[in-house]
Amino acid sequence: MVKQVSVAVVGATGAVGSTMMAQLVKRKFPIKTIKFLASARSAGKSIEFNGATYTIEEATPEAFEGVDVALFSAGGSVSEKLAPEAAKRGAVVIDNTSHFRMAEGVPLVVPEVNRHALQQHKGIIANPNCSTIQMVAALAPIREKFGLTSVVVSTYQAVSGSGIAAIEELKSQSAEWDKGRDVSASVLPVKSDEKHFPIARNVIPQIDVFEDNGFTKEEMKMINETKKIMEMPHLAVAATCVRVPVVSGHSESVYIELEKEASKEEIFEALRLAPGIVLQDDITAQGYPMPIFAEGEEPVFVGRIRQDLHNKKGYHLWVVADNLLKGAALNSIQIAEAMLEDDLL
Structure with missing residues (x-):
């Protein structure tokens, strides 16, 4: 039986975030629960996902309690502030911004190229630049x-x-x-x-x-x-x-x-x-x-x-x-899939 995981998407309304959502559905990612997080300005708005309506929640450190995978695509300043908080609460962060890419100890991963690097993650994994x-x-x-x-x-x-x-x-x-x-x-x-x-x-x-x-x-x-x-x-x-x-x-x-x-x-x-x-x-x-x-x-x-x-x-x-696919959203989802397959989640 495939393990199901709890997912949080930060920045779902952007070009990459919306593509991430579509990929989660298309690839039938095993979701137990999902939540959508954004700034206080967007909190309370509705968002459609896989035939259901969800209420966007404010992205706070506490919002990541119980989350297994956090997909970030809301800008480097948001990742800088909240990705460590999410990781501290047990989530594996897959960050689509440039903030952590060159950070020591943070794997920068294209699964077809260096999947083995996922083994060294400490809670945050960086998605590389699209090009x-x-x-x-x-x-x-x-x-x-x-x-x-x-x-x-x-x-x-x-x-x-x-x-x-x-x-x-x-x-x-x-x-x-x-x-x-x-x-x-x-x-x-x-x-x-x-x-x-x-x-x-x-x-x-x-x-x-x-x-x-x-x-x-x-x-x-x-x-x-x-x-x-x-x-x-x-x-x-x-x-x-x-x-x-x-x-x-x-x-x-x-x-x-x-x-x-x-x-x-x-x-x-x-x-x-x-x-x-x-x-x-x-x-x-x-x-x-x-x-x-x-x-x-x-x-x-x-x-x-x-x-x-x-x-x-x-x-x-x-x-x-x-x-927007292999250059961003798809690669992020493939990282999450590899983490599941390698029993790292």
């Missing part, structure tokens, strides 16, 4: 067979990665452009007092704020998280993260250098056998991954695989995934 998840999922089976020495990635990230407000702004700006009107911008590239630029008919080479080294915070997340997840602290990683006018589905151009030479057919075979990966590479029929086809799909799609023209150990890949 990191799909890249390491694609690279892990290649690294396992041929080694890996360096990674250079350029991302083409959908606006849903910045939340519901960014989705609505893309839609409204597109409509205004179509009417021949000037557009206004208030969300991208950063939700702050910095300049904002239209995303419709545009590409913005900035996601999150710039750091002193010239990389953005998003780029440094990819660099540091990749090293942690793959347990390769000395791996050379570089990233350029770009926001594009796509609603859902992140795309990535990835260049890798291997420790030993491999044929294209050997790379194909490694990916075909990898869990959670769909090899989509048939250039004779224009068969390659695109976000419009990845939206709503669970796997990570990999294609346009080709050996570098100047380095026999170099390969170029095109990687696409639904950033």
Whole structure:
């Protein structure tokens, strides 16, 4: 008999939180009880889940009493304050924010890549950045067979990665452009007092704020998280993260250098056998991954695989995934499922 667990969802009304709820239902996660937690402002409102109506409760430390799994997706400040309180009360926190990702002693997990890291959890498990998840999922089976020495990635990230407000702004700006009107911008590239630029008919080479080294915070997340997840602290990683006018589905151009030479057919075979990966590479029929086809799909799609023209150990890949699914909500639920299967809950 499958063990049933008590679940709390923090931030259920956001883009990722609502997708988490849908995944809990779709994957038939064994729920004994479930509660939805939010700020005092949202407490008392109703929310629908799996055919029933629930009342949103205020997210307080005491609200986590009796909770087995707490799914957090309400912002880093909320996680900073409440995740330790939830863990203190016996809950396993799966946190979708960036707050704990690089914290010592907190596993940063993509189940297909480093499931074993769950064994070391101390109450909090971090869900990686959306763009990191799909890249390491694609690279892990290649690294396992041929080694890996360096990674250079350029991302083409959908606006849903910045939340519901960014989705609505893309839609409204597109409509205004179509009417021949000037557009206004208030969300991208950063939700702050910095300049904002239209995303419709545009590409913005900035996601999150710039750091002193010239990389953005998003780029440094990819660099540091990749090293942690793959347990390769000395791996050379570089990233350029770009926001594009796509609603859902992140795309990535990835260049890798291997420790030993491999044929294209050997790379194909490694990916075909990898869990959670769909090899989509048939250039004779224009068969390659695109976000419009990845939206709503669970796997990570990999294609346009080709050996570098100047380095026999170099390969170029095109990687696409639904950033709200494998890039966020689905990976969180898969972590919870792995915890159950490994008797860690």
